[in-house]
Amino acid sequence: MKLHQLFSFFDLNAAQASADEQHKSLFEQEVTGLFFDARLVTPGSVFVAIKGNEKDGHQFIDEAIKNGAIAVVVENKSKVLNNESFLVVEAPDTRQFLDLLAARFYNFPSQELFCIGVTGTNGKTSITYILEHILNANNKLTGVMGTINHRVGEKIWNSQMTTPDPVTLQSRLREFKNLGAVTAAMEVSSHALEQKRAESVHFDTVIFTNLTLDHLDYHKTMQSYFQAKQKLFTDQMWSSTKKPKFAVINIDDSYGRKLKVADEVVTWTYGQKESDFQFKILKMSFTETEFELKTPFEMMKLTVPLSGMHTIYNIVASAVAALSCGVPLAQSFQSLKDFRGIPGRLQIVDLNKDKTVFVDYAHTPDALKNVLNSLNEVRKNSNLKNKIITVFGCGGDRDKSKRPLMAKIACELSDQVFITSDNPRTEDPHVIIKEIEHGVPTDFKDFNIEVDREKAIQAAILQAFPGDVILIAGKGHEDYQIIGTEKKYFSDFDVARKYL
Structure with missing residues (x-):
């Protein structure tokens, strides 16, 4: 794409510059790429200067x-000396303009795919995995972008964050399309919505899972956190050119009940309470769940090879989203019979051992409460008397308000608790653990402190008796631990398997 083609699409002074003899030859050059990190710029590319939390791209x-x-695209053109060797374009909001420019550069790939966006505190990754399985099984090759990785078919890319920057996002959608995908399912974080990383994605369907305490280090208040999430259902869906458009909303969640949705969007609700797709758990084990689903069309009795109340919320949301994509509900649930779960989401380490480790x-x-409630429900329904042992920590340089709450929940719903490190980052792990300890009820005595995460997992497994259940919470699929600024290999799954 030539420079004049890239910029002529926008209502900017660039159109006037195209008539300027000084820059005429520039406008005929092929654009080789888009960058917002000056260190990565290559010859023939466009640089967009963005003001970040710590650094300002205008300085580079x-x-x-x-x-x-x-x-170069800047917010104040007068501060950049004019030069015939490069063009200066002014945009009032360069962060937003980067998003628009990326979509233009990759020729609006979301217009060529059925795009599903998933937002909420918990459940985003699980839903994209379940959706991918359902849609692929029904001949709708699906590309996925999320916390664990980006992937389509056999092709996998690493993921640096839940929702990537606009250039990566738009280029990935284009790659999905080029590799034969017809659908894209992506996690949309509150940070991404605030930072306008996905504004130029035209979604067909958006899903709201829940909203609970998290990211207050960034959003400051729950109301601000909610307003960031709501943008996906109002501004984003209003600007989407897709027809029809769907919103799938969990109305068991208090924020889901007050979520506003743009006009012309078909809204489908789900949950255990009165809703369009209402489910009821009938029976649950560590490996499968039986439930009823009342829909606008029929009553269904279903069994899926997954455990956990929160998992059924994710399955129902996924099936409803797949319905918006043209897959009948019965086919979706049939597709899940051979589904083997999600990495690091209530993942059993080894079924053949006498101790069950998740x-x-x-x-x-909220996520910890949901998982422990599910494990307690299975224990109660199975008349088991064995212990539930929880190993967890809290991340450093992140929302501190949740630390004592995590301890309170772990102690209330477990028989024994090991408090350890998660990703301490640049905080002192001993200080993090002290803040977690503040939430331990005074009458709960069976808790242990072990800063070394591997030693904590080892102790929990070795002290457990046959039949006991051990939950290792917090890191899931992650195969690293961040201590200081160093990222080293660490896998809860591998460590647990080592000591079983």
């Missing part, structure tokens, strides 16, 4: 030009 314009940028990503109070 000279570096971008030195590296070969033929155009690894789960639960790193928020």
Whole structure:
């Protein structure tokens, strides 16, 4: 794509510059890429200067030009010296403009795919995995972008964050399409919505899972956190050109009940309470769940090879979203009969051992409560008398308000608790653990402190008796631990298997 083609799409002064003799030759050049990190700029590319939390891209314009940028996008053109070797374009909000520019550069790939966005505190990753399985099984090749990785078919890319930057996002959607995908399922984080990383994605269907305490280090209040999530259902769906458009909302969640949705969006609700797709758990074991589902069309009795109340919420949301994509409910549930679960989401380490060890990503109070409630429900229904032992910690440089809440929940719903490190990052892990300890009820005595996460997992497994259940919570699929600024290999799953 030539430079004039890239910029002529927008209502900017770039159109006037195209008539400027000084820059005429520039406008005929092929654009080789888009960048917002000056260090990565390559010859023939466009650099967009963005103001971040710690650094301002406008300070690195000279570096971008030195590296070969033929155009720079800034918020104040007067502060950049004009030069015939590069074009300067002014945009009032460069962060938003990068999103638009990326969509234009990759020729609006979301318009060519059925796009499903999933947001909420918990459940995003699980839903994208379940959706991928259902849709692929029904001849709708699906690309996925999320916390664990980006993937389509046999092709896998690493993931650096839940929702990538606009350039990565749009290029990945284009790659999905080029590799034969007809559908894209992506996790949409509150950070991404605030930072306008996905504004140019035209969604067909959006899903709201729940909203619970998390990310208050960033959003400050639950109301701000909620307003960030709501943008996906109002502004984003209003601007989407897709027809029809769908919103799938969990109305058992108090925030789900007050979520506003843009006009012309078909809203389908789900949950255990009165809703369009209402479910009721009939029976649950550590490996499967039987439930009833009342829909606008029929009553269904179903069994899925997964455990956990929260898992059924995710399965129902996925099946309803697949319905919006043209897959009948019965076919969706039939597809799940050979589904083997999600990495790090209530994942059993080894079924053949006399102690049952689960690894789960639960790193928020609500997620930990949901997982432990499910394990307690299975124990109660099976008349088991064995202990539930929980190993967990809390991440450093993240929301501190949830630390004592996590301890309170772990102690209330477990028989024994090991408090340890998660990803301490630049915080002192001993200080993090002290803050967690504040939530331990005074009458709960069977808790242990072990800063070393591997030693904590080892102790929990070796002290357990046959039949006991051990939950290792917080890191799930992650295969690293961040201590200071160093990222080293660490897998809860591998460590647990080592000591079983």
